[in-house]
Amino acid sequence: MSTSIPPPSANQDYKSTLLPLLISNKVLSFGTYVLKSGRESPYFFTSTLMHTAPLLRASSAAYASVLSSEPFVTTDANGTTKPNFDIVFGPAYKGIPICAAVLNELAVQDSLSGSPKGTWDNVSYSFNRKEAKAHGEGGNIVGAPLKGKRVVIVDDVITAGTALREAVGIIEKEGGIVAGVVVMLDREERVSDSEPKSAIGCAERDLGGNIPIRSVLGLHDLIEKLSDSIGAGEIQRLKDYRSRYGAE
Ligand SMILES: O=P(O)(O)OC[C@H]1O[C@H](OP(=O)(O)OP(=O)(O)O)[C@H](O)[C@@H]1O
Numbered sequence: 001m002s003t004s005i006p007p008p009s010a011n012q013d014y015k016s017t018l019l020p021l022l023i024s025n026k027v028l029s030f031g032t033y034v035l036k037s038g039r040e041s042p043y044f045f046t047s048t049l050m051h052t053a054p055l056l057r058a059s060s061a062a063y064a065s066v067l068s069s070e071p072f073v074t075t076d077a078n079g080t081t082k083p084n085f086d087i088v089f090g091p092a093y094k095g096i097p098i099c100a101a102v103l104n105e106l107a108v109q110d111s112l113s114g115s116p117k118g119t120w121d122n123v124s125y126s127f128n129r130k131e132a133k134a135h136g137e138g139g140n141i142v143g144a145p146l147k148g149k150r151v152v153i154v155d156d157v158i159t160a161g162t163a164l165r166e167a168v169g170i171i172e173k174e175g176g177i178v179a180g181v182v183v184m185l186d187r188e189e190r191v192s193d194s195e196p197k198s199a200i201g202c203a204e205r206d207l208g209g210n211i212p213i214r215s216v217l218g219l220h221d222l223i224e225k226l227s228d229s230i231g232a233g234e235i236q237r238l239k240d241y242r243s244r245y246g247a248e
């Protein structure tokens with residue numbers, strides 16, 4: 001049964017409010033799961049379960065909170081805040097609803113702020129099709145064209161970074177400039193036996209070191225904050241998994 005979710009506010013502590021909601025709605029679950037990478041994991045983040053209005057709102061607000069803070073925005077001496085990106089890009093498939101919901105959430109928060117500033121008026125969303133369309137407008141990008149634009153990637157979870165590398169490739173092929181990444185959960189795993197860095201660590205290195213890459217939650221948050229809501233056995237399995245696959 002789902003749990004009712006309070007409306008998000010700009011200064012919400014997402015780690016302490018989101019985590020119980022994700023668990024009670026089974027977005028975050030504990031058991032035995034096989035990942036895309038082939039690893040067997042004691043937990044799984046099922047973002048497709050964030051399909052209810054309250055969960056979509058709560059998760060969008062968490063992404064929006066990150067995207068409306070430095071270094072994703074710059075505030076000048078007059079207090080005017082400007083985004084340091086032009087496009088919020090959601091990689092297919094699970095990034096698609098995220099990019100649209102997050103941009104909407106940014107605009108809603110501005111409009112409810114008491115003195116709307118239109119901060120996000122020139123920001124668009126965009127996503128890719130997994131199969132290119134051969135008729136109509138053609139191509140595999142839906143939403144704003146990426147050419148020459150500063151693009152922030154939003155996605156649900158990062159493990160080995162395969163999805164992120166693919167998204168970067170799509171954006172660069174379209175002539176866009178990758179300007180940042182925000183994910184809901186960083187699983188904080190080493191990319192492979194021969195690469196001890198996490199996918200985010202590798203992306204920071206590969207994208208030049210000055211591109212902001214942020215997660216709302218990380219595996220360490222689950223281990224540190226869930227001891228009252230899941231069993232000691234589950235926490236131990238998370239720790240064992242981290243010992244085996246955790247990034248340096
Ligand atoms: O860091 P990685 O090892 O790539 O794993 C994480 C990614 O894998 C999943 O998507 P998937 O590629 O299955 O595509 P989907 O969104 O179409 O389900 C997940 O939604 C992440 O985007």
Ligand SMILES: O=C(O)c1cc(=O)[nH]c(=O)[nH]1
Nearest residue numbers: 035036037044045157159
């Ligand atoms: O690595 C994955 O495949 C993966 C992990 C996870 O927690 N959730 C998900 O959708 N995919």
